[in-house]
Amino acid sequence: MEVESSSSDEPRSIAVEKAIEVDIDPGNLLVSDSNEISRLQLNSNPAEYLKELTRSNTQLLINRIFTLPFHRVDDVIVAELPKPTYVLPRSKPAPKARPLSKWESYAKEKGIVKKKKSRLVWDEMVKKWVPRFGYRRAEAEHAKDWLIEVPQHADPYEDQFEKKSEEKSERVAKNELQRLRNLAKAKKVVVPAAKGLTSKVKQSKEELLTAAHTANKATASLGKFQPKVGKLKPLKGTGKKRQFEPLINNQEKAKNLSVLDKIMNKKPKIDVESVVSKSVGSGNLKRKGQGQDNYGDDEDGGQRRGGRRGKQMGTKNSKIKKGPAKKGSFKKGRASPRSGPKKKKN
Amino acid sequence: MGVIQRVVKPKTHRGKRELTKREPKLIEDARNSICIRGNKCSDTTLKFLKDVTKLQKPNSVFFSRKHDFLPFESTTELGRICKKYDASLFVFGSHNKKRPNNIVLGRLFDNNILDMVELGIEKYKGLDEFKTPKFAVGSKPCLIFAGEPFITPSSDYFRLKNIFVDFFRGEEVTNIRVEGLEHVLSFVAVDEKILLRGYKITYKKSGEKTPYVELEEMGPSVDFVLRRTKLAPIDIFKSACKKPKELKPKKKKNITKDVFGSTLGRVHIPKQNLRNLPTRNMKGLKKTMAEKKLERAEKARQGGTDSSTPVEIVSNSPPANQNPSNTMTSSVFVNTSRGPKSDVGKVANAQSGSIQLHLSG
Numbered sequence: 001m002e003v004e005s006s007s008s009d010e011p012r013s014i015a016v017e018k019a020i021e022v023d024i025d026p027g028n029l030l031v032s033d034s035n036e037i038s039r040l041q042l043n044s045n046p047a048e049y050l051k052e053l054t055r056s057n058t059q060l061l062i063n064r065i066f067t068l069p070f071h072r073v074d075d076v077i078v079a080e081l082p083k084p085t086y087v088l089p090r091s092k093p094a095p096k097a098r099p100l101s102k103w104e105s106y107a108k109e110k111g112i113v114k115k116k117k118s119r120l121v122w123d124e125m126v127k128k129w130v131p132r133f134g135y136r137r138a139e140a141e142h143a144k145d146w147l148i149e150v151p152q153h154a155d156p157y158e159d160q161f162e163k164k165s166e167e168k169s170e171r172v173a174k175n176e177l178q179r180l181r182n183l184a185k186a187k188k189v190v191v192p193a194a195k196g197l198t199s200k201v202k203q204s205k206e207e208l209l210t211a212a213h214t215a216n217k218a219t220a221s222l223g224k225f226q227p228k229v230g231k232l233k234p235l236k237g238t239g240k241k242r243q244f245e246p247l248i249n250n251q252e253k254a255k256n257l258s259v260l261d262k263i264m265n266k267k268p269k270i271d272v273e274s275v276v277s278k279s280v281g282s283g284n285l286k287r288k289g290q291g292q293d294n295y296g297d298d299e300d301g302g303q304r305r306g307g308r309r310g311k312q313m314g315t316k317n318s319k320i321k322k323g324p325a326k327k328g329s330f331k332k333g334r335a336s337p338r339s340g341p342k343k344k345k346n
Numbered sequence: 347m348g349v350i351q352r353v354v355k356p357k358t359h360r361g362k363r364e365l366t367k368r369e370p371k372l373i374e375d376a377r378n379s380i381c382i383r384g385n386k387c388s389d390t391t392l393k394f395l396k397d398v399t400k401l402q403k404p405n406s407v408f409f410s411r412k413h414d415f416l417p418f419e420s421t422t423e424l425g426r427i428c429k430k431y432d433a434s435l436f437v438f439g440s441h442n443k444k445r446p447n448n449i450v451l452g453r454l455f456d457n458n459i460l461d462m463v464e465l466g467i468e469k470y471k472g473l474d475e476f477k478t479p480k481f482a483v484g485s486k487p488c489l490i491f492a493g494e495p496f497i498t499p500s501s502d503y504f505r506l507k508n509i510f511v512d513f514f515r516g517e518e519v520t521n522i523r524v525e526g527l528e529h530v531l532s533f534v535a536v537d538e539k540i541l542l543r544g545y546k547i548t549y550k551k552s553g554e555k556t557p558y559v560e561l562e563e564m565g566p567s568v569d570f571v572l573r574r575t576k577l578a579p580i581d582i583f584k585s586a587c588k589k590p591k592e593l594k595p596k597k598k599k600n601i602t603k604d605v606f607g608s609t610l611g612r613v614h615i616p617k618q619n620l621r622n623l624p625t626r627n628m629k630g631l632k633k634t635m636a637e638k639k640l641e642r643a644e645k646a647r648q649g650g651t652d653s654s655t656p657v658e659i660v661s662n663s664p665p666a667n668q669n670p671s672n673t674m675t676s677s678v679f680v681n682t683s684r685g686p687k688s689d690v691g692k693v694a695n696a697q698s699g700s701i702q703l704h705l706s707g
Contacts, residue, residue: 011553028515029527032507033492037536050543051561054532057490058547059559065524066556078521087587088512091377091434092370093456094590 014063016056024064027084031057101182209233368432372590376517377453378433379406382424384440385414390447391439393472397566398437400473401514401531401544403483407431416440417450418574421459429457435513445573451509455578455586461509463502464573465540471567478546478564481529486516488527488547493535502575503535505583530561540570 023032033053041049068079100108107114120129123144130140148160183189203211213235217223245252356362379402381395399408415423417438428436438450445466452462473480481487489511495503514531530545546564549557578586600612633641 011551012558014552014554014556014558027518028511029486029488029522030511030515031488031490032497033490034494034497035492037493037534039536042536046541047563050532050534050541051545051563053492053534054490054530054543054545055559055561057492057532058488058530058545058561061488061490062527062559063556065522065527071521073521076523078523081520081522084518086511088508088515089453089455089460089583089586090588091374091453091455093586094588094592095370095372 014059016059016063018056018060022057022060024061025084025086026061026064026068027082028086029061030084030086031061033057099186102178102185209235213238372592376405377435377512378431379435379437379513380428380431380433381406381408381437382413382427382439383408383410384416384438384448385412386441387412387439388441388447390467390470391441391449394449394467394470394566394568395437395439397473398513401487401566402435402516405517407433413438417452417459417462418464418576424452425454425457425459428454448573449570451513453509453512455582459576460578460583460586461505462576463506463509464575465570466573467568468539468571469567469569471565473544473565476563476565476567478562480564481546482526484516485526485529486519486522487514487529487531489514490530490532491535492532495535496533502572502577503540505575505577506540506572507533538571540572542566542568542570 018033018035020035023034024030025032037053038049065079065081068081070077070079072078106112117132119132119134121132122128123130123140126140126144128140131137145161145164148164150156150158150160154160209232212229212232216226216229216232219226356365381399383392383395387395396408399406409427413423413427417424417436424436424438428434434454436450436452436454438452440448440450442448445464447467447470449465449467450462451465453460491507491510493503495501496507498504510533528547530547532541532543532545534541534543543563544565544567545561548560548562550560552558577583600614602610602612604610
């Protein structure tokens with residue numbers, strides 16, 4: 001500790017008295033004094049007062065620092081500061097882990113672990129160690145494939161070298177696409193794949209059809225003069241919507257009469273089969289038939305009335321609207337003696 | 347089909363290095379700050395900007411050209427500059443009739459402006475005006491805050507204190523050379539004013555190990571008034587203060603302290619297999635000839651009736667020690683501190699299956 005030692009100075013006390021204890025954060029070398037500031041002193045001699053105020057607080061901080069553990073680093077004595085307690089905002093959010101790619105997440109799920117592969121591999125054909133990838137790999141490939149056999153059923157005029165290089169460039173492009181897709185997924189970018197028009201790796205039949213039709217229409221005249229391409233099926237829902245009756249020889253009269261007929265014929269429609277099956281299921285078909293014989297005089301009328309009643313009660317209690325077909329409404333109809341005769345028809 | 351487009355990548359290694367330097371880090375470096383001169387700037391403001399740059403060296407830059415924008419009106423240009431220089435603190439100085447000697451202090455979070463305060467300089471005395479020795483570049487100042495407004499959470503001064511600490515505290519350090527503590531910045535909030543004073547520390551004898559602190563004013567000496575503020579809402583501020591999970595201390599399991607301050611450790615022991623327990627072979631427990639004969643006869647009888655049934659060897663060890671408590675996983679408390687000397691293996695609370703051991707340390 002370097003201390004100025006002038007003989008005229010008497011040793012002075014390091015003790016400081018404060019009404020409220022000050023808050024010290026040695027990690028930030030920060031002192032927060034919550035004591036009241038004397039306005040009188042501040043107004044009379046501001047410079048001196050502020051200096052004394054700061055001095056006392058600094059003294060408290062130094063006193064605290066001297067209680068901390070010390071150690072020597074390269075002939076210098078240093079105090080070990082604790083972690084700062086005064087909370088300050090970060091300048092950037094905490095780093096996030098890179099999201100896994102599609103393959104990585106799949107491999108993790110299946111427990112597939114990456115294996116370390118050697119850089120060089122033994123090539124039987126050239127009897128040499130060749131690099132698996134990277135520097136000098138293409139050279140090795142070239143040395144090996146100076147001649148390619150034409151496969152048996154292949155077109156003899158096809159360039160096998162060109163075919164091979166094309167396949168390679170396809171693979172590169174596919175990989176690039178996958179990389180970009182992973183990137184987009186990681187950054188949560190919405191890839192414009194609306195209506196399946198942009199290239200996915202594998203498009204469905206319908207997507208291809210939509211794409212073809214859209215391409216066909218993408219001309220200045222909306223595809224009016226476009227020749228038909230192959231056997232393109234028409235798209236679903238693109239046919240004629242309005243249909244007009246022929247002006248002469250039409251069936252308008254017959255049609256309207258049939259509508260009128262339907263209205264006039266007030267007999268309610270009964271799905272007999274479902275009624276039967278339901279009554280059989282509930283097991284009160286037989287008894288119903290027996291009971292109804294006593295009251296029955298008019299089959300049709302009784303049936304209708306009973307049906308209606310059932311309908312009303314049904315709507316009152318619940319949302320059931322199909323009167324006669326419902327089990328509950330049947331029961332209610334039977335419970336009341338006035339509900340009229342009911343019979344199993346047919 | 348070739349490669350259509352690539353995601354923009356740095357073209358050079360140097361550029362890549364620069365970008366990785368700017369990525370978010372778990373433990374952040376000291377904040378960079380920029381001091382920007384406005385379109386019109388008074389002498390006082392200019393001096394203040396230069397002095398602040400000096401105080402924050404080596405993490406600050408002074409932009410001495412005129413910048414035609416005002417942070418409280420539009421932040422786009424400011425945000426762009428801060429992003430370009432990777433600065434998360436800025437000081438902007440301007441001067442006009444409505445707001446003479448105007449200073450805007452602000453900080454950014456994730457390249458967006460978090461807090462911004464406007465201060466007016468009423469009195470200014472720069473570093474040069476005090477003819478005293480100055481502090482070393484990059485030394486960490488002691489920050490002294492006094493005055494009630496700084497501790498009232500509802501007032502703007504509360505956040506202002508936070509901004510001041512962020513501006514002037516320098517780099518976060520674990521060790522400090524005590525002789526290097528030579529610089530004090532004092533902030534006093536009183537009567538709607540903030541008085542900033544800079545002092546240099548000299549140490550005097552006190553007769554004890556801790557020296558007596560004496561201060562000498564070395565500047566800057568500024569009287570501020572608080573003008574407009576644009577502070578982050580509390581939720582955004584909290585999210586900016588959020589400590590990453592990795593930095594939080596890990597919870598230590600199975601170690602507790604009791605009221606006397608001694609450390610208790612909890613050890614989980616799996617179920618004991620008593621079948622393998624070696625028992626003492628004693629002459630008294632050996633089978634007598636008569637017993638052996640009887641056993642043999644028994645065996646023969648069983649073998650004669652049904653030869654297919656396997657012979658069960660019954661061990662002679664007593665089937666004791668099979669009380670129900672053994673079926674539970676027992677836990678043992680091991681006292682590792684220096685407690686009163688006691689025997690090892692004091693068993694307590696046997697019913698619950700936990701055993702407390704007091705080990706004399």
